[in-house]
Amino acid sequence: MPSALLVIAGFTAIFIQEQESSPGGSTNLTLNHASSVSLTYGALFLGLCLAAHLVIRFALPNADPYLFPLVAVLASVGIVMVYRIEPVLARQQAQWMVLGLALFAATILALRRQGVGVLERYRYTIALVGIGMTILPRLPGIGEQVNGAYLDIRIGSVSFQPAELAKIAIVIFLASYLRDNRQILVTAGRRVLGLTIPPMKQFGPMLIVWGAAMATLLLTRELGTSLMFYGAFLALLYVATGRFSFPLIGLVLFALGAWYLSTHVSHVHARVLAWEHPFEGRLYHKEEGGSYQLAQSMFAQADGGLLGTGFDRSLLRVGAHGNSILPVPESDMIYAVIVNELGLVGAAALLGVYLLLIARGLKTAMLARDSFSKLLATGLSFVVALQVFVIVGGVTRVIPLTGVTLPFVAYGGSSVVMNFVLVALLLVISDRARRPYRSRPR
Numbered sequence: 001m002p003s004a005l006l007v008i009a010g011f012t013a014i015f016i017q018e019q020e021s022s023p024g025g026s027t028n029l030t031l032n033h034a035s036s037v038s039l040t041y042g043a044l045f046l047g048l049c050l051a052a053h054l055v056i057r058f059a060l061p062n063a064d065p066y067l068f069p070l071v072a073v074l075a076s077v078g079i080v081m082v083y084r085i086e087p088v089l090a091r092q093q094a095q096w097m098v099l100g101l102a103l104f105a106a107t108i109l110a111l112r113r114q115g116v117g118v119l120e121r122y123r124y125t126i127a128l129v130g131i132g133m134t135i136l137p138r139l140p141g142i143g144e145q146v147n148g149a150y151l152d153i154r155i156g157s158v159s160f161q162p163a164e165l166a167k168i169a170i171v172i173f174l175a176s177y178l179r180d181n182r183q184i185l186v187t188a189g190r191r192v193l194g195l196t197i198p199p200m201k202q203f204g205p206m207l208i209v210w211g212a213a214m215a216t217l218l219l220t221r222e223l224g225t226s227l228m229f230y231g232a233f234l235a236l237l238y239v240a241t242g243r244f245s246f247p248l249i250g251l252v253l254f255a256l257g258a259w260y261l262s263t264h265v266s267h268v269h270a271r272v273l274a275w276e277h278p279f280e281g282r283l284y285h286k287e288e289g290g291s292y293q294l295a296q297s298m299f300a301q302a303d304g305g306l307l308g309t310g311f312d313r314s315l316l317r318v319g320a321h322g323n324s325i326l327p328v329p330e331s332d333m334i335y336a337v338i339v340n341e342l343g344l345v346g347a348a349a350l351l352g353v354y355l356l357l358i359a360r361g362l363k364t365a366m367l368a369r370d371s372f373s374k375l376l377a378t379g380l381s382f383v384v385a386l387q388v389f390v391i392v393g394g395v396t397r398v399i400p401l402t403g404v405t406l407p408f409v410a411y412g413g414s415s416v417v418m419n420f421v422l423v424a425l426l427l428v429i430s431d432r433a434r435r436p437y438r439s440r441p442r
Contacts, residue, residue, distance in 0.1 A: 060431035078409035096413030100420035107424035130169025133162035175375035224402030308343030
């Protein structure tokens with residue numbers, strides 16, 4: 001219900017602002033018509049959420065009661081913000097959301113009896129599918145290059161980012177493999193200079209699969225997704241083994257790799273330069289690979305201040321169809337639009353919802369009764385956390401800007417669909433974890 005009210009209030013504000021900005025126009029909406037349209041959109045959104053809630057209550061009665069409402073709040077913010085930026089994209093986002101909820105329900109119904117443990121049987125198949133999906137954007141004919149990176153595949157009029165599926169597939173493989181080999185990695189390793197070096201017989205296959213995924217992501221220049229994969233890999237390795245030396249070695253290797261890529265790979269070097277000197281005139285006015293997008297993002301956030309400029313008051317382009325002031329506001333830069341219009345307070349509230357979502361995912365991992373479910377829930381929660389950090393950190397200039405979407409909020413059909421599947425997996429795990437113990441008959 002709160003998410004539906006957010007949708008109603010958001011669309012009402014948009015319609016009122018449109019009426020005030022163009023008085024007397026023939027296409028203006030009256031207040032009554034704006035209210036009825038807003039109520040219709042809110043009712044449709046409420047109906048979708050209610051249908052998903054009924055599926056959860058029927059199939060997973062013991063599932064975490066907060067996971068889906070938090071997701072619904074994020075989705076409501078997303079659909080309103082995307083509509084405020086570009087109504088046509090919002091309609092497409094709504095269609096992807098319906099598909100995502102359909103797969104959400106299908107995942108729950110498919111796994112409600114056997115649980116996520118059935119995925120362990122197909123871990124190598126799932127890993128190969130994930131790696132194969134990351135290669136597809138490089139194939140001629142279907143692959144598309146966007147801002148120097150090969151992100152999408154296009155079949156007809158439909159485009160899709162296969163890395164969104166790959167992130168779930170790789171986490172499933174890592175959780176399954178670590179579940180079987182965690183003890184050997186800890187007990188059979190060698191100590192060198194106080195650090196535990198795992199045996200390659202057990203560590204090798206995981207490194208090969210993970211390395212292949214990272215190599216294909218670098219081949220497609222998806223730096224943000226590569227960072228997510230690497231972070232999830234280190235997090236799962238630490239949780240599975242309890243050895244701090246493993247992620248420490250990983251961080252050292254990451255630092256060396258980051259230095260090499262930033263000094264020897266042109267497009268990575270360009271992003272680092274834009275991050276270091278976003279307001280330098282030469283980089284700011286550079287047509288491709290410059291700092292214009294990042295600098296404009298910083299200006300927009302500074303303009304928002306504490307409470308924001310007001311909803312639907314962010315200046316995104318010059319004139320109705322003029323040049324874009326803030327490039328890609330519906331996707332990469334949607335967080336900057338939120339900060340500009342809702343201020344630091346609104347942005348902090350949004351990040352608070354993400355923190356609650358991640359906390360519920362990690363609590364699900366703590367309650368899980370088997371190692372695979374624990375590791376899978378941990379990996380999925382860290383993927384969401386890292387995805388939020390990568391895009392928010394990039395927009396706020398904490399780290400170099402990379403092209404990933406803000407989960408459930410930014411425009412991106414494949415991201416919305418696969419994130420709903422991710423939440424469905426967490427709900428399946430939480431349902432089995434929260435079931436009351438049955439006493440055995442004597």
